[in-house]
Structure formats: C-alpha cells, structure tokens
Amino acid sequence: MMDAGRYxxxxxxxxxxxxxxxxxxxxxxxxxxxxxQETIRRQIEEAKxxxxxxxxxxxxxxEAVAEARKEAAVIRDAARADAHRIGEEMRLRAEQEVERxxxxxxxxxxxxxxxxxxxxxxxxxxxxxxxxxxxxxxxLADDANRAATVDGFLDELEQTSARAGEPAVATAxxxxx
Numbered sequence: 001m002m003d004a005g006r007y008x009x010x011x012x013x014x015x016x017x018x019x020x021x022x023x024x025x026x027x028x029x030x031x032x033x034x035x036x037q038e039t040i041r042r043q044i045e046e047a048k049x050x051x052x053x054x055x056x057x058x059x060x061x062x063e064a065v066a067e068a069r070k071e072a073a074v075i076r077d078a079a080r081a082d083a084h085r086i087g088e089e090m091r092l093r094a095e096q097e098v099e100r101x102x103x104x105x106x107x108x109x110x111x112x113x114x115x116x117x118x119x120x121x122x123x124x125x126x127x128x129x130x131x132x133x134x135x136x137x138x139x140l141a142d143d144a145n146r147a148a149t150v151d152g153f154l155d156e157l158e159q160t161s162a163r164a165g166e167p168a169v170a171t172a173x174x175x176x177x
Contacts, residue, residue, distance in 0.1 A: 040112070
C-alpha cells in the first residue's frame with residue numbers, strides 16, 4: 001500500500017513538472033523559434049533577391065554584349081576587344097558581389113543559429129534549475145514530506161548496505177541489526 005502511494009505521489013509530481021514545463025517553458029521556446037525562423041526566412045528571401053539581381057545583371061550583360069556586337073561590325077577590331085573585356089569585367093564583378101552577399105548571408109545565418117542554440121540552452125538550464133529548486137523547496141517545506149524523504153533515503157542506504165554485505169544502519173527507534 002505504501003509503495004502504491006509513493007508511486008502515485010511520484011507520478012503526480014512528474015505530471016505536475018511536465019505540465020509546468022509545457023505551460024511555462026514551451027510557449028516562450030516556440031516564440032523564440034518562430035522569431036528565429038522568420039529571421040532565417042527573411043535572409044533566404046534576401047539571398048533569392050540577390051540571385052534575381054544576378055539574373056538581371058546577366059541579362060543586362062547579354063544585352064550589352066549584343067549591342068557591342070552590333071557596334072563591333074562598324075568599329076575596328078580593337079574596339080570590339082575592349083567592349084568584350086568591359087562586359088566580362090561587369091559580369092565578373094556582379095558574380096563576385098552576388099557570391100559575397102551569399103557568403104555574408106550564410107555566415108550570418110550560421111552565427112544566428114549558434115546564438116539561438118546558446119540562448120536556448122542557457123534559458124532551458126536556468127528555467128530547469130529554478131523549477132527543480134522550487135519543487136524541492138515546496139516538497140520539503142512540509143514536515144511529513146521531509147520526514148518521508150529522510151526515511152526513504154535511510155531505507156535506500158540500508159538496502160544498499162545489505163546488498164553489499166555490510167551491517168545495516170540502525171534507524172531511530174530500531175535496534176541494531
């Protein structure tokens with residue numbers, strides 16, 4: 001009967017802890033994750049816009065090359081080589097700029113991911129410690145709970161020493177074994 005009561009008490013305490021975590025910790029964590037996901041989504045959109053700018057630059061480049069070819073028919077061979085060189089430089093710069101923007105976005109994303117993980121670990125640790133401390137204090141505030149905890153600890157010590165072949169520790173009110 002005593003084991004069933006202890007089991008039910010432990011189960012109720014566990015369910016209370018789970019309920020408290022679900023009620024107090026999960027909503028802020030979800031909010032933080034949604035905010036971070038929104039930040040990441042915006043960064044991905046910025047990267048897509050950079051890709052669009054690259055495509056526009058490539059179209060502009062293609063148009064510039066086509067125009068340069070039309071003019072090249074009229075202009076000497078030297079002017080044609082210059083136009084091509086300028087077009088290549090523009091494309092190269094555009095590609096370098098897009099690559100630089102992508103790299104910055106990826107680095108920023110990685111940094112934010114690491115920062116979010118650090119913040120979450122710190123917050124979860126802090127909340128877990130506070131919750132555990134409060135639960136232990138509330139449990140031990142009652143004299144009956146405190147006595148039951150000490151008795152349970154002594155019983156466990158007694159069982160451990162009995163298994164190890166050592167003499168059992170005498171508890172208050174009992175004779176030496």
